[in-house]
Amino acid sequence: MRAITARIHWQPTLQAGLTLLLCGTVIVALAQSFHAARWIRADAPVMTGFTLGLLCGWALAHTRWSGWIAGGYSVIVSLITASQALGGVVQLRGMLEAPGFWQAVDLLSLRAVAFYFRANGWFSAALNRQRVEDTGFFIFLAAVLAWNASVWLIWWVQRRKSALAGLLPGGLLLAVNIHLSQQNAVLLLLFLLCAVLLLARTALLTRYEDWDGRSVDYPYDLGLGWGITAFSLAVAIGLIAWGAGLVGTPRAWRAMSNWLEEVRQQTSQTAERLFPNVNPPPPREDLARVSAETPNLSQIGAPLPLGKTTIMTVSLSDPPPPPPGAADVPGIQPPVHYWRSQIFSAYTGRGWEPVLTAAADAANQPQPPPGRYTLEQHFIILAQHSDTLYAASQPVSASEGVQFVSAETVNSLLVRGDVDEYDVISYTPQINAAELREAGTLYPFEVTAVYLQLPASLPDRVGQLAERIISGAGSPYDQALRIQNYLRENLTYDLTVDQAPENSDVVDDFLFATQSGFCSHFASAMVVMLRTQGIPARVASGYAMGSYDFERSEYRVPADAAHAWVEVYFPTYGWIEFEPTAAVGTIHYPEVVPGNTLPQPVSQPKVWEGNWIWALAAGGIILLAVGVLLVLRQWLAWGGQTSTLSGQSADFYRRVRRTLGWLGLKAPAAITPQEFLRQQRATLQDAPRLNAALQVVTALHEQAVYSPRPPGVVELRSAWRAWQNSWRDCGRLAWKQITNKHAPK
Secondary structure (H helix, E strand, O other): OHHHHHHHOHHHHHHHHHHHHHHHHHHHHHHHHHHHHOOOOOOHHHHHHHHHHHHHHHHHHOOOOOHHHHHHHHHHHHHHHHHHHHHOOOOHHHHHHOOOHHHHHHHHHHHHHHHHHHHHHHHHHHHOOOOOOOOHHHHHHHHHHHHHHHHHHHHHHHHOOOHHHHHHHHHHHHHHHHHHHOOOOHHHHHHHHHHHHHHHHHHHHHHHHHHHHOOOOOOOOHHHHHHHHHHHHHHHHHHHHHHHOOOOOHHHHHHHHHHHHHHHHHHHHHHHHHOOOOOOOOOOOOOOOOEOOOOOOOOOOOOOOOOOOEEEEEEEOOOOOOOOOOOOOOOOOOOOOOEEEEEEEEEOOOOEEEOOOEEEOOOOOOOOOOOEEEEEEEEEEOOEOOOEOOEEOEEEEEOOOOEEEEOOOOOOEEEEOOOOEEEEEEEEEOOOHHHHHOOOOOOOHHHHHHHOOOOOOOOHHHHHHHHHHOOOOOOHHHHHHHHHHHHHHHOEEOOOOOOOOOOOOHHHHHHHHHOEEOHHHHHHHHHHHHHHOOOOEEEEEEEOOOEEEOOOOEEEEEHHHEEEEEEEEEOOOEEEEEOOOOOOOOEEOOOOOOOOOOOEEOOOOOOOOOOOHHHHHHHHHHHHHHHHHHHHHHHHHOOOOOOOHHHHHHHHHHHHHHHHHHOOOOOOOOOOHHHHHHHOOOHHHHOHHHHHHHHHHHHHHHHHHHOOOOOOHHHHHHHHHHHHOOHHHHHHHHHHHHHHHHOOO
16 A cells, blocks of 8 residues: 555655746745856855755754744754854864864864954944954854745745745845846746746645635646746846846946947957958067066965966975875885075064064085984076075075075075075975973074064954964974864965954964965964964975976976965074965874884865855755655655545546656546546447446545545555556657657648
């Protein structure tokens, strides 16, 4: 019996899927309109609110909850979801990769505290009648509103069968958003089309329920005709609305002018193809050489240089990296280097001031100090540049034409000069983690006087968060690792973030508001947090290492390799590089250095880019949810609890009549079941099984509709088996229908 009931209830399942599809299209129009308005760049939480709200509303519509209970539940869940989307409190990957349970709990608590500080800033500013500079407050409210607008739509359409009440809030939001952002009317027309279809559909379903409840027979193909009429009406309304906005307005004349301009351009292009003797336009003048530009740290958040134009090439005394596809061989891997050009010391809350420099002589160190080795570099700068030159780590000597400037502290030399090709020798780190842990905290005064500076306006919660992150870490090295890993694992790399609002601290905004940025943000945040804990640190800028050219045995450094990183001071060993930026491979200092092993780069994490990822994810979630809901609805229908046996029998007859109509056995809508049976008797003489099945199904239908005694399970099963055994006759009838259509007249 369950198998029979499951097959009988395919039609309500498809009807539910069609309703969900129309509602989903309305939500997609709302979401795309919000995304196209570009109120904010990081709108993924709002897109999540639209998508998950649609699924939540569908689930609530199939519960027995009252409207008030369902509404309260939706609001609570939307608040929790928006908080998670903004704060990222629960991150399963990070918790699963934690070395232990308590470490995972500690990571969870750190994220929760960070979001608490952020939310507390919203409400404190609101209570004090101050401006809320954090755009996260707008994102939070928009995500909650998007969620509940989706739930409201699904609830009223699916549960109350009142599409008009469900569509009004979403339509108002869409109209206001399109008006304020000055978008075109395409999405509004799509919304209007789906709205008319939903109105027609809910009206039809309401009629069906009424007719079934009163046992009134009705045409079986009414839904198809109703749908075609509704679609045509929706298209007509949309065209009228669109045309009314153009006729008699300056916009119409502008549209006509644009069309004529396009025709003119196409004609001109065609003429150029047809007449080869026409002189082509003069070639563009050669562009000037690209300039070597590093990140602008004076204003954190200023756009980074982009492009793949090679800025310079660098040849090293290090062994080359293994060829692509070769296995890593421990002991011969080259280390990671940065080509440093500038050092920054003073943090202003909005950016960094470069360190004061003075002319200096080359370092008088014939041998590398502890924890370092000698690195020879040959630079060829291909781009235009000022007197700024580049060198790795701690330069000690250079070729003719290169001058040294001192950056306020010992072993902090920078190179300058007007040359395009030069050599530099540097002492670069070759050190292990144990040595860094044992370095201690005996910092020179000249280091602490410059590299512990912080502005008085720095919010306290930055230091409080740093203190929680390093809790339990014994040495400055372990504390630096904690902060570096926290930034890499909990904040997002994004080149499209906006600059922090005015009168706000950039690091505070990065840690607690946007939680996304690029190297300037990551490096600044790590240095500021280390300084709050009394650890000298600084930001350095220049270029990352680049890619190795195996044919020329050199590194090629492109424009988009411009980078900013962190240098932390360790007594005895000097300034050691750290990499907090999530999109760049970190530098690993091994616990023990066997032989001449050098610091190795680790694998680089993937960075998601593009503004349409949310749309692909939302579409995938919607398709998956539709499939799950359809399967679930089908499974629930197996129990036979969705309708009476009489209703199932009547629905079964409608299915049979619709199938026969597709096979060519059509009849007027007003014909009775017995009249239809007599009308088709001659046609079905060559299909005895189908004829017998139609008689059994007709008798079952009449008993269900007109008899005081409803049909039983045995009768329904018998009718289903008779219909199932007639499939060969149906196939022959279908083939006959096809051949008659294509037969010559």
